[in-house]
Amino acid sequence: MTKLLLIGGGHAHLSILRSLLNENVNNLEVTLITSSKFQYYSGMFSGFTEGLYDEDEIRIDLESLCSRASVSFIEDTIISFDPMQKVLLGFSGGIYSFDVISFDIGSGISSDLTRTVGLNIKPNYRFPEQIKKFRSSESPVIIGGGSAGVELALATSAWRQKQSLKNHVTLISSSPLLHSYGNKATKKIREIAKSHNLVYYENEKIDKLENNIVVTDKGTKIEYSAIMPVTGPKASSLFKQALLSTDIKGYLLVDDTLQSADYPYVFGAGDCVSLSIYPDLPKNGVYAVRQGPILWNNIKRLITGRTLVSFKPQKYYVSILSTGHKHGLFTYGDYVIYGKWAWSLKNLIDQKFMNKHL
Numbered sequence: 252m253t254k255l256l257l258i259g260g261g262h263a264h265l266s267i268l269r270s271l272l273n274e275n276v277n278n279l280e281v282t283l284i285t286s287s288k289f290q291y292y293s294g295m296f297s298g299f300t301e302g303l304y305d306e307d308e309i310r311i312d313l314e315s316l317c318s319r320a321s322v323s324f325i326e327d328t329i330i331s332f333d334p335m336q337k338v339l340l341g342f343s344g345g346i347y348s349f350d351v352i353s354f355d356i357g358s359g360i361s362s363d364l365t366r367t368v369g370l371n372i373k374p375n376y377r378f379p380e381q382i383k384k385f386r387s388s389e390s391p392v393i394i395g396g397g398s399a400g401v402e403l404a405l406a407t408s409a410w411r412q413k414q415s416l417k418n419h420v421t422l423i424s425s426s427p428l429l430h431s432y433g434n435k436a437t438k439k440i441r442e443i444a445k446s447h448n449l450v451y452y453e454n455e456k457i458d459k460l461e462n463n464i465v466v467t468d469k470g471t472k473i474e475y476s477a478i479m480p481v482t483g484p485k486a487s488s489l490f491k492q493a494l495l496s497t498d499i500k501g502y503l504l505v506d507d508t509l510q511s512a513d514y515p516y517v518f519g520a521g522d523c524v525s526l527s528i529y530p531d532l533p534k535n536g537v538y539a540v541r542q543g544p545i546l547w548n549n550i551k552r553l554i555t556g557r558t559l560v561s562f563k564p565q566k567y568y569v570s571i572l573s574t575g576h577k578h579g580l581f582t583y584g585d586y587v588i589y590g591k592w593a594w595s596l597k598n599l600i601d602q603k604f605m606n607k608h609l
């Protein structure tokens with residue numbers, strides 16, 4: 252019997268669990284070890300923040316999904332890994348052994364502020380509790396002008412408006428808002444932010460915090476009561492500690508078969524890996540989802556001694572940002588379109604994704 256361990260209940264592993272609902276693989280024993288019984292879906296975080304969805308609507312019950320897929324479920328956080336001895340240590344003290352292993356543990360938040368006064372929405376299961384504290388705070392400040400920061404800032408503004416809370420939300424970004432989406436998206440999101448009473452500062456970095464004041468490198472002073480850093484992903488320290496090959500930031504280095512460069516029986520997908528031939532691939536749920544079927548196919552191919560297949564990322568992908576009050580910003584390559592229909596489409600896609608796990 253081959254023992255397969257899936258570490259982390261991220262998007263790629265969800266795809267494997269869904270496959271196992273209808274598939275029986277001979278002589279394979281699968282176990283999922285993950286930090287929480289629930290996997291929270293980030294696509295619906297903005298809607299939860301705004302009060303459009305309840306907590307139960309944005310999370311997948313992994314324990315129930317595993318039981319239906321004949322996969323053993325263990326709630327634990329892996330803190331140490333010895334790839335040579337094929338053992339792992341969990342936070343609970345549990346020791347786990349395997350023949351083949353796959354990591355889909357996501358990423359953290361790349362800001363030291365999470366350790367000082369800031370809140371931290373990662374790992375994902377902390378999101379509801381953290382955002383609830385943040386959105387009702389007197390003067391909330393979000394750091395990070397990428398898609399996640401912008402969505403959460405606009406959703407917080409919309410929620411506060413519904414609660415008749417007077418103070419505005421502030422967003423501080425070290426680059427133009429939605430910089431990686433191009434100029435058209437930046438221009439549009441500035442318009443939306445202004446019409447939603449979101450105060451933003453672009454091309455400014457936090458220099459220091461003085462009592463309840465954020466001071467930026469341009470000398471701007473902003474009063475705050477809560478700071479939420481959404482500054483982009485940070486790698487888990489697990490892979491470096493295990494002496495596995497990583498990229499410069501510490502993400503597990505995998506080739507296009509999603510195998511570790513060092514051990515063919517170590518796989519990885521989603522935010523926690525860096526593909527050696529696509530080092531600049533953005534870390535988002537879209538790629539994590541697309542890697543799922545390739546990951547599963549390759550795990551089965553390795554076990555049965557067949558040639559593995561390659562993951563080829565698509566260049567463009569549809570992105571729909573929720574901008575508050577059931578409106579959305581649709582982007583695809585250079586196309587940028589704003590409207591109510593964009594949010595409705597996003598809602599439909601997100602609900603469909605969640606329903607796959609019921």
Ligand SMILES: Cc1cc2nc3c(=O)[nH]c(=O)nc-3n(C[C@H](O)[C@H](O)[C@H](O)COP(=O)(O)OP(=O)(O)OC[C@H]3O[C@@H](n4cnc5c(N)ncnc54)[C@H](O)[C@@H]3O)c2cc1C
Nearest residue numbers: 259260261262285286293329356357399521522535536537
């Ligand atoms: C506010 C916000 C909104 C976003 N919106 C979108 C969006 O609309 N579309 C999009 O494509 N991307 C979006 N993203 C990015 C997206 O969330 C991530 O890129 C995506 O979740 C990565 O998926 P993953 O499978 O790598 O890991 P995750 O979804 O982060 O899952 C990781 C899992 O591993 C578990 N885990 C973590 N560490 C350990 C450990 N040591 N041991 C065991 N288990 C562990 C966690 O509990 C979790 O279940 C958003 C991000 C944020 C912050």
